[in-house]
Amino acid sequence: xxxxxxxxxxxxxxxxxxxxxxxxxxxxxxxxxxxxxxxxxxxxxxxxxxxxxxxxxxxxxxxxxxxxxxxxxxxxxxxxxxxxxxxxxxxxxxxxxxxxxxxxxxxxxxxxxxxxxxxxxxxxxxxxxxxxxxxxxxxxxxxxxxxxxxxxxxxxxxxxxxxxxxxxxxxxxxxxxxxxxxxxxxxxxxxxxxxxxxxxx
Numbered sequence: 370x371x372x373x374x375x376x377x378x379x380x381x382x383x384x385x386x387x388x389x390x391x392x393x394x395x396x397x398x399x400x401x402x403x404x405x406x407x408x409x410x411x412x413x414x415x416x417x418x419x420x421x422x423x424x425x426x427x428x429x430x431x432x433x434x435x436x437x438x439x440x441x442x443x444x445x446x447x448x449x450x451x452x453x454x455x456x457x458x459x460x461x462x463x464x465x466x467x468x469x470x471x472x473x474x475x476x477x478x479x480x481x482x483x484x485x486x487x488x489x490x491x492x493x494x495x496x497x498x499x500x501x502x503x504x505x506x507x508x509x510x511x512x513x514x515x516x517x518x519x520x521x522x523x524x525x526x527x528x529x530x531x532x533x534x535x536x537x538x539x540x541x542x543x544x545x546x547x548x549x550x551x552x553x554x555x556x557x558x559x560x561x562x563x564x565x566x567x568x569x570x
Contacts, residue, residue: 395483396569399424401545405563409442411556412466412502416442418549418561424476432476434490440559441467446502468498474529486535486543496525496553527553541569 400423407418422436445461452458474492481487499522533547545565552558 395426395481396541397426399543399567399569401543401565401567403545403547403563403565405547405561407440407442407559407561409440409466410558410560412442412444412464412500414442414444414464414466414502416440416466418559418563420563420565426478426481429481430478432478432488432490434474434476434492435472436474437469437471439467439469440561441465444502464500464502466498466500466502468496470494470496470527472529474531484537486533486537488533488535490529490531490533492529492531494527494529494551494553496527496555496557498523498525498555498557523555525553525555525557527551527555527557535567537569543567543569 401421403420403422405418407416408414409416418438418440420436420438422434424432424434426432443463443465445463448460448462449457472492472494474490476488476490479487479489501521529549529551531547531549533545535543535545537543543566545567547561547563547565549561549563550559551561
C-alpha cells in the first residue's frame, strides 16, 4: 500500500518539483558581462563588442534586460586621387568607427531550469557613434573631395533582436552565448556574437 501511494504521488507531482526545478526555486535576477566579435555592416568593418547587463525574470516565461554596450570597428577604404604632378595614385585609407549604446529588451524563455536557459529577446536602444570612415565623412586635400557628407558624430535610436543560451555550471554562476542583430535610425547595422559570464541572485 505504501508503494502504491508513493507511485501515485510521483506520477501526480509536477515535473519541475520532481527534478527539483520549480519556478519558485530559480533565481529571478542576474548580472552578466560579455565580450565578442562584431561586424559593422554599414562600414563593412570587423571589430569587438563589450556588454554589461542586468536581467530580471518577472514571469515564468518573460524577463526584461537593461544593458550598456561599447563597440569598436576598423577597416580600409580604397581612395584614388591625382597628385600635384597629375599622376593617379591608388591608395587606401584606414578608418575607425566606435560607439556606445544603452537600451532595454524584453525576453521570452523557450526553456528554463536550474542548468539551462534558452531565450529570445527584442528591444530598443540609444546609440552614440563616432567614425572616420571617408565614405561617410569625406576626406581632406590632397584628395579630390572634401567636407562632411554626414556628421562624424551621430546619435540614433534603434532596435535589437537576440537569441541566447545560458548554462549554469556552479550554483549561481553561468556562462552564456548570444547572437545579436541591431539596426538604427542612422542606417547602421551591427551583427554581434559574444560569450559571457554572469551570476544569478
